[in-house]
Amino acid sequence: MRIGYFTGKAEYADFIGNELLINIPRDKQVILTLITLYSGRVRINLGANSRLLLSAIDMSKEENHSIDMNVDLSKNAKCITTFNFKGESTETKYAFSANTARNSHIALNTIMGHKGKFTGVISTKIRSGAHSLVNCLIAPLSGSTTNLNISADHMESNSSNSIELAGYAKKGDRVDFEGKIYVPKGLKDVETRMNGRFLSVEGASVHALPILSIYSRDVRASHGISVANLSIDELNYMQSRGIALEDAYAIAEQGLLSSMLNKMAKTFEL
Amino acid sequence: MVDGGIMSKEKLEVKNLDVYVGKKQVLYGISLEIGAGEIHVLMGPNGSGKSTLANVIMGLPGYSVKGKLLLSSKDFSKMSIPERARAGIFLAFQNSPEIDSVKNVNFMRQASLSCGKNVEASQFKREFEEALNRVGLNAEFYDRPVNFGFSGGEKKKNELAQLIILNPKFAILDEIDSGLDVDSIKRAVNIVKALAAEGKGILLITHSPLLLKYLTPKRIYVMSNGRIVKHGGSEILSKIEREGFTAFDKRM
Numbered sequence: 001m002r003i004g005y006f007t008g009k010a011e012y013a014d015f016i017g018n019e020l021l022i023n024i025p026r027d028k029q030v031i032l033t034l035i036t037l038y039s040g041r042v043r044i045n046l047g048a049n050s051r052l053l054l055s056a057i058d059m060s061k062e063e064n065h066s067i068d069m070n071v072d073l074s075k076n077a078k079c080i081t082t083f084n085f086k087g088e089s090t091e092t093k094y095a096f097s098a099n100t101a102r103n104s105h106i107a108l109n110t111i112m113g114h115k116g117k118f119t120g121v122i123s124t125k126i127r128s129g130a131h132s133l134v135n136c137l138i139a140p141l142s143g144s145t146t147n148l149n150i151s152a153d154h155m156e157s158n159s160s161n162s163i164e165l166a167g168y169a170k171k172g173d174r175v176d177f178e179g180k181i182y183v184p185k186g187l188k189d190v191e192t193r194m195n196g197r198f199l200s201v202e203g204a205s206v207h208a209l210p211i212l213s214i215y216s217r218d219v220r221a222s223h224g225i226s227v228a229n230l231s232i233d234e235l236n237y238m239q240s241r242g243i244a245l246e247d248a249y250a251i252a253e254q255g256l257l258s259s260m261l262n263k264m265a266k267t268f269e270l
Numbered sequence: 271m272v273d274g275g276i277m278s279k280e281k282l283e284v285k286n287l288d289v290y291v292g293k294k295q296v297l298y299g300i301s302l303e304i305g306a307g308e309i310h311v312l313m314g315p316n317g318s319g320k321s322t323l324a325n326v327i328m329g330l331p332g333y334s335v336k337g338k339l340l341l342s343s344k345d346f347s348k349m350s351i352p353e354r355a356r357a358g359i360f361l362a363f364q365n366s367p368e369i370d371s372v373k374n375v376n377f378m379r380q381a382s383l384s385c386g387k388n389v390e391a392s393q394f395k396r397e398f399e400e401a402l403n404r405v406g407l408n409a410e411f412y413d414r415p416v417n418f419g420f421s422g423g424e425k426k427k428n429e430l431a432q433l434i435i436l437n438p439k440f441a442i443l444d445e446i447d448s449g450l451d452v453d454s455i456k457r458a459v460n461i462v463k464a465l466a467a468e469g470k471g472i473l474l475i476t477h478s479p480l481l482l483k484y485l486t487p488k489r490i491y492v493m494s495n496g497r498i499v500k501h502g503g504s505e506i507l508s509k510i511e512r513e514g515f516t517a518f519d520k521r522m
Contacts, residue, residue: 199371233367236330240363241381241432242355251380255371255415 003040003067008032019043024050026074035059042069046077046104053080053268060087068095073104073130080267082109091117098123100130107133107267112148112167115141120148128156133267137260138167138175138198139253145173150194151180157188157218165196165225166260168253171203178209179225185215196225199256201249280306280342282327282359282440282471287337289319289326289496296322297496300337302489304440304471309462309485312475313506314493315515320475321364323493324442328361329354341440356385358439362429362446364475369416374428377416378435385436401434406457422449430461440471447481459484477515482507492518 002015012030013022018040024030026047034042034056046052058067065087071079085092092114098106104127112118118140124132138146152161161181169175179194192214200206208225230238230252238248282304289297297319304310312320326333329351339347341357349357369377378398379391389397402411405427417425426446433441443462447455463485466472474481482490482504490507492500492515499518500506509517 197371230369231367232331234369236351237363237367237369238377238381239351240328240330240355240361241377241436242352242384243377243380244352244384247380247384251376252369252371255373255376258373258376259371 004036044071048074065089066093071098075101078105084111103129109264126159160191163194168199169204174205183214187216188218190219194223198227283340285338311487318493319496360438360441362443364444368418370418401431405430
C-alpha cells in the first residue's frame with residue numbers, strides 16, 4: 001500500500017512500494033505537500049544548494065501506524081519540514097532522522113495532535129556550519145500517551161542546534177520526553193540549546209528528562225524544561241477578571257500553542 | 271453620583287462580617303458601605319486584615335464567612351469569583367501573579383469578553399493601548415506575558431489598565447501605591463479620581479498616608495487585628511501621621 005499522496009512537481013518524488021523517494025537536484029527549490037495515510041518510509045535527498053519546503057499531514061486510520069522519515073542534505077542545502085499528526089491510529093510510531101552536510105540547514109516542525117499512543121524518535125547529526133532546528137508541539141487529544149525522544153549530535157565544530165518543545169497534557173494523558181544533546185571532545189564554537197514548557201492539569205502525567213552530554217569547552221549551551229500546572233494564584237487571578245475556569249485553561253493552552261507556532265513560522269525564514 | 275445621566279443607587283455593603291481561616295477567626299464584625307462614585311480608604315498596619323477583607327469581597331478561596339455581602343442590596347456571598355467580577359467587582363491585587371503562557375492582550379480580551387464587553391477586536395486593541403498609555407506603560411506591555419518579568423510598579427500599573435478596560439462598578443485597590451514612584455502615584459491618584467467621577471465606587475487599601483496627600487476620600491477606616499477600630503474623615507490621617515497606627519490599637 002503506498003504511503004499516501006503528494007502535490008508538487010512529480011519529477012522530484014516517486015512512490016516505490018510503501019516508500020516515497022524525494023530527490024531534489026542541485027540548485028533546485030521545491031515545495032511539496034504530502035498526505036500520509038498508511039505506514040511507510042519517506043527518503044529525502046537534497047543536492048547541493050537545493051531547497052525543500054515540505055508540508056505533511058498524517059491522517060492515518062490504521063490501527064498500528066508507522067512513518068519512518070530520513071533526510072540527507074548536501075552542502076548548503078536547506079530543508080524545512082512540517083509534519084502534522086492528526087490521525088486516528090491506536091498506535092503511531094514516527095521516526096525522523098537528518099544528516100546534515102557543511103553549511104546545510106534542517107528545520108523540523110512536528111505537531112502531535114494525535115489520538116491514542118504516539119512514539120516519536122527524532123535525531124539529527126550536525127556538521128560544520130550546519131544548523132538544526134527541531135520544534136515540537138504536543139497537543140494530543142484527550143486520553144493519549146506520548147513518548148518522545150529527541151537527540152542532537154554535534155559531529156563537527158561551528159555547528160548549532162535548537163530544540164524547542166511545548167505541550168499540554170489533559171486529565172488521563174501521559175507525556176514522556178527525553179532530550180539528548182551530545183557534543184564530543186575537541187569541538188569548537190558550538191551553540192546548542194533545548195527548551196520546553198509543558199502545561200499539565202491534575203490527573204495528567206508529564207515526565208521530562210533533558211540530558212546534556214558536553215565534553216568540549218567552547219560551547220554555548222542552555223536548557224530549561226518546565227512542567228507546570230496553572231497555579232491556584234494564577235487561576236484565582238484569571239477568575240477575578242471574570243474568566244471561567246475552562247476559559248482560563250483554554251487561553252493558557254492557546255498561549256502555549258501561539259508561542260510555538262511563532263517559533264515554527266520563523267523556520268520559514270531560513 | 272451621576273451614571274449615564276441617572277442618579278445611581280449602586281452600593282457595595284459589607285455588614286457585620288466575621289471571617290475564619292479554618293477555625294481561627296481573622297476578621298471581626300466588619301461593616302462598611304461604599305456608594306457609586308465614592309472613594310473610601312482602608313488603612314492599617316501590616317497584618318491587620320486589609321487584604322483578607324479584599325480577598326473575601328472578591329470571593330477568593332480559603333475563608334469561611336459569616337455576615338452579609340451586598341451589591342446594590344443583593345447578596346453576592348454565594349457567587350463564584352468570576353460571577354462577582356461579572357457583577358461589577360474588581361480587585362487590584364497586592365501581589366498579582368505572573369502568567370507566562372498568556373499574553374497581556376489575550377488575557378484582557380478574554381476578560382473583557384467574559385465581563386460582557388463584546389467590542390470589535392480592533393476597537394479593543396485601541397482601547398487597551400490607550401489604557402496602557404494612560405497608566406504609563408508603553409506599547410511593549412501590550413503583548414508581553416501577563417505580569418511576567420514586570421517590576422512591582424509595572425504590575426500595579428497593569429492592574430490599573432485592567433481596571434480601566436473592565437470598567438467595573440466597584441474597585442478594591444490593594445496597595446496600588448506600593449512600588450510606584452511619586453510621579454506614578456500622582457498619576458494613579460488622578461486615574462482613581464477620574465474613575466470615581468465616572469461613577470465607580472473605590473476602596474483604596476494602603477498603610478501609607480502619602481497616597482492621601484493627593485485625594486480626599488469620603489471616609490477613612492482604620493483596621494487593627496482584624497477589626498475596624500476607627501472610621502471618619504481626614505482628621506484620622508493627621509492622627510496616624512502624629513501617632514502611628516498604635517494610637518488606634520489602644521482603643522481595642
